Amino acid sequence: MSTGYLVFVESRNGQLRKASLEALCEAKRKCNGQPVSALLIGSGVKGLAADAAKYGPDKVLVADSDAFATYSTEAFADALVAAVKACSPRFVFAAHSAMARDFVPRVAARMDAPCVADVMEIRSEGDNLLPVRPMYSGKCFGVYEINADLAFITLRPNVFALAEAGAASAATEDLAVSPADVKAKVADVQASQGNKVELTEASIIVSGGRGIKGPENWPVLQSLCDALGAALGASRAVVDAGWIDHQHQVGQTGKTVSAQLYIACGISGAIQHLAGMSSSKVIVAINKDPDAPIFKHATYGIVGDVLEIVPKLTEEVRKLHEHN
Amino acid sequence: MKIAVCVKAVPDTETKIALAADKKNIDFAGVRFIASPYDEFAIEEALKTKEKLGGDTTVFSLGGPECTDVLRDALARGIDNAVHLTDADFAGLDTLSSAKVLAAAIKDGGYDLVFLGHTGSGGDNSQVPSMLAELLGWAQTTMVVKFETDGTTFKAEREIEGAHEIVQGSLPALISAQKGLNEPRYPGIKGVMAARRKEIAVKDAAALGLKGTVGGANVKVKIKEMLMPPERPQGMKIEGDADAQVKELVRLLRSEAHVL
Numbered sequence: 001m002s003t004g005y006l007v008f009v010e011s012r013n014g015q016l017r018k019a020s021l022e023a024l025c026e027a028k029r030k031c032n033g034q035p036v037s038a039l040l041i042g043s044g045v046k047g048l049a050a051d052a053a054k055y056g057p058d059k060v061l062v063a064d065s066d067a068f069a070t071y072s073t074e075a076f077a078d079a080l081v082a083a084v085k086a087c088s089p090r091f092v093f094a095a096h097s098a099m100a101r102d103f104v105p106r107v108a109a110r111m112d113a114p115c116v117a118d119v120m121e122i123r124s125e126g127d128n129l130l131p132v133r134p135m136y137s138g139k140c141f142g143v144y145e146i147n148a149d150l151a152f153i154t155l156r157p158n159v160f161a162l163a164e165a166g167a168a169s170a171a172t173e174d175l176a177v178s179p180a181d182v183k184a185k186v187a188d189v190q191a192s193q194g195n196k197v198e199l200t201e202a203s204i205i206v207s208g209g210r211g212i213k214g215p216e217n218w219p220v221l222q223s224l225c226d227a228l229g230a231a232l233g234a235s236r237a238v239v240d241a242g243w244i245d246h247q248h249q250v251g252q253t254g255k256t257v258s259a260q261l262y263i264a265c266g267i268s269g270a271i272q273h274l275a276g277m278s279s280s281k282v283i284v285a286i287n288k289d290p291d292a293p294i295f296k297h298a299t300y301g302i303v304g305d306v307l308e309i310v311p312k313l314t315e316e317v318r319k320l321h322e323h324n
Numbered sequence: 325m326k327i328a329v330c331v332k333a334v335p336d337t338e339t340k341i342a343l344a345a346d347k348k349n350i351d352f353a354g355v356r357f358i359a360s361p362y363d364e365f366a367i368e369e370a371l372k373t374k375e376k377l378g379g380d381t382t383v384f385s386l387g388g389p390e391c392t393d394v395l396r397d398a399l400a401r402g403i404d405n406a407v408h409l410t411d412a413d414f415a416g417l418d419t420l421s422s423a424k425v426l427a428a429a430i431k432d433g434g435y436d437l438v439f440l441g442h443t444g445s446g447g448d449n450s451q452v453p454s455m456l457a458e459l460l461g462w463a464q465t466t467m468v469v470k471f472e473t474d475g476t477t478f479k480a481e482r483e484i485e486g487a488h489e490i491v492q493g494s495l496p497a498l499i500s501a502q503k504g505l506n507e508p509r510y511p512g513i514k515g516v517m518a519a520r521r522k523e524i525a526v527k528d529a530a531a532l533g534l535k536g537t538v539g540g541a542n543v544k545v546k547i548k549e550m551l552m553p554p555e556r557p558q559g560m561k562i563e564g565d566a567d568a569q570v571k572e573l574v575r576l577l578r579s580e581a582h583v584l
Contacts, residue, residue: 071489073454073464098484102466105419105451109458114418114544117449130548136446138553139341140350145548183463184478184493191487198485204583228584246469246504247483252337252445253361253503261583272337278553282581284573290561300576301561302569312570320574320584 002149004035006061006089008080009052010099011042016051019095019157019201026160027093028056030122030129034090037061039083039175041076043069046172053168061086063175070186075179076103081110082177089150091129096154108152115152116144120159120258120279129153137252137275157201158258194247195231203260207233207250207277211266211287211306215243220310221265227317233257233277235267251276266306269294286310325379325475328430329370330440330456331363331398333390337445347550357390359397362441364508365501369471370439371402372506377475380404382433386414386425392524399519400511411528413539418546419447421538423455428532431460435496436475442467442500453500463493466500473497 005027009020027036038057040048042064049060063079080103084092092107094100096118108115121132123143131144131153199205206228208221218232225232233255234248250257252272262280267273269285269292277283278297285298286309295301302309335341335355342351359367370381382405383398385391395406409425417425430438438460443450450466457464463478469488470481473495480491483502511519529535562569562576577584 073457073466077458098467098482101450102454102464102482105454106458106464108451109420109423109455112420114420115449115451115455116545117451132551133448135448135550136335136339136341136350137448140343141551141553142547143549143551144545146545148544151545184465184491184497186489187479187492188490189484189487190490195486201485246502249503256448261577261581271340278556282577282583283556283559284577295559295561297556298559299556299581300573301559302573303561304566304569308566309570312566313573316570316574317584320578 002088002090004037004087004089005031006037006039006083006087006092007057008092008094008100008104009038009040010095010097011040011045011048014048016048017095017097018162019097019155021055022157022160022162023093023095023155024052024055024057025163026122026155028163030124035059035087037087037089039063039080041068041079049172050168053170053172054165055163056166057170059087060170060172061175062172063177065177067179071099072179072182072185073103073106074182074184077106077110078179079175079177080104080107082175084111084150086175092150092152094154096156100154104152104154111150113150113152114146114148115154116146117154118156119153120156122153134256134279137256137272138279139275156258158203192247194245197229197231199231199233199248199250199255200257202231202257204228204230205233205250205257205259205261206230206263206265207235207267208238208265209235209267210237213307217307218244220307224263224310224314224317227314227321235273236270264294264298265310267294268292269297325374325377325437326433326435327370327373327379327381328433328435328438329366329381329383329398329403330426330438331367331383331385331394332360332441332444333357333385333387333394334360334444334446337361343550343552348547349550357393359394360441360445362443362445362501362503365503365505366439366441367398367401367403368506368508369499369501371509373437373473377473382407384409384426384429386422395524396519397511399522400515401509402515406522406524408524408526409532410526413529413535415539416543416546417539418543419449419451420455421543423452423459424538425532425534426452426456427459428534429527437473437495438498440500442502453498457498460496460498463497465491465493465497467502468499469502469504471499471505
């Protein structure tokens with residue numbers, strides 16, 4: 001009988017992904033004394049095991065090999081399968097990242113196990129977990145019931161609390177994996193022009209819509225982003241108009257975000273946009289039209305011209321930071 | 325080249341969602357179905373690949389009668405053949421079972437490529453592409469924004485956090501489409517007329533060799549209950565001139581909301 005938790009902890013450029021550590025912390029909160037193992041996959045990632053150990057797993061498995069120097073769905077899938085076989089967990093957790101959503105369902109299919117993706121809350125029912133996840137881009141939620149001995153769950157970044165790092169006491173164990181049949185592999189990674197902080201992981205987002213009047217005014221919003229350490233988002237209308245790349249789009253055909261603070265600038269609040277951001281904690285709307293639907297969802301609303309309000313806001317935020 | 329496209333019929337993205345009485349699904353009364361938006365990019369990429377390399381394209385859709393219009397729309401855009409995968413056993417499938425049905429329909433067809441949207445709008449699971457690639461034993465690249473193939477190998481660019489990955493691999497391969505992959509064409513009148521006359525093949529669980537293996541007790545994850553999002557508390561509008569509004573906003577974000 002399978003028991004306990006295995007958490008895939010993603011690393012990129014020698015750093016553990018914060019969203020993966022959030023998943024590890026959630027496994028610790030849910031484990032009820034059952035073992036929790038962490039899994040690192042990569043080339044030269046052994047040194048990161050101590051960082052992962054600070055978040056309380058009983059064991060850190062490390063699949064460290066040149067075969068994982070660049071990402072390959074099939075190679076990473078082989079490593080996760082080997083880890084599942086090594087520790088027979090009941091639940092496998094991972095952050096809902098571009099990487100995990102690519103290879104985790106592949107592993108689930110190989111092991112004939114279910115997968116529940118982009119979970120925002122995990123309820124317990126006896127020994128079983130009831131993951132809760134958004135559907136229809138957050139217009140409603142589903143509470144899921146799992147009927148299997150092994151299940152894969154991916155957790156939305158920025159939603160589950162990150163515990164304080166403690167002393168590292170977990171044992172590190174090497175996991176030998178030699179991927180046999182790799183038919184596709186990453187040959188190159190090109191950094192995108194745009195956000196330094198990924199939208200789905202940003203705690204503050206400043207988003208622009210038609211109300212910014214034209215693409216020449218993005219720098220106005222970018223200055224506010226820089227002052228706040230925020231990521232820049234956009235409505236579908238301005239993406240479709242070609243004012244900005246799709247990677248910035250928030251909403252039903254873009255990204256779904258759960259920020260601590262979401263500042264909607266000149267966005268009217270079409271249902272597709274609201275679906276993608278309304279789980280944010282605090283929403284600020286700045287819009288000229290006092291009847292814009294966005295105001296119904298905003299914690300704080302300012303009726304006014306974005307191009308007048310935003311620069312003043314940037315100035316105030318800068319002053320605030322200077323004082324601190 | 326033999327190219328397959330999988331298309332999911334989903335409620336129009338403009339739909340205002342209400343829950344059904346049993347709270348296990350949404351209320352489908354009056355809901356208009358469309359092809360999941362990302363599937364349109366998949367259809368377009370299949371057509372472009374055929375235009376370049378020649379071959380034959382087939383669209384598959386899994387579900388009830390709502391699939392028919394979606395299949396006809398794909399035919400109208402220029403897809404050659406359509407297959408409707410439908411059976412009472414296919415109601416309420418989880419992602420893995422859906423992938424099994426699609427795999428059964430595609431695996432012995434001699435296909436070189438499968439295109440499909442990276443996620444089905446509504447369920448928002450984004451799992452079927454990777455599961456299907458595994459069940460077929462093929463290479464995969466998901467969330468693709470740029471694709472090229474010479475018929476033997478492929479190169480695909482996929483969106484990840486803050487970067488693009490360039491993936492190289494060999495066919496057969498499964499490609500899941502992200503917005504930005506291409507500009508989908510609209511069906512012309514001629515295409516619409518021709519699509520009306522085309523036959524849609526129908527395959528059920530028995531024809532796919534799946535009787536008793538998907539659906540019902542084989543479903544490993546299901547919805548226990550659906551919830552509407554919690555109501556947001558009534559917000560406030562900040563009054564005054566621009567300077568006063570901004571000062572008050574910063575004060576509230578700092579002292580009341582504690583997010584600055």
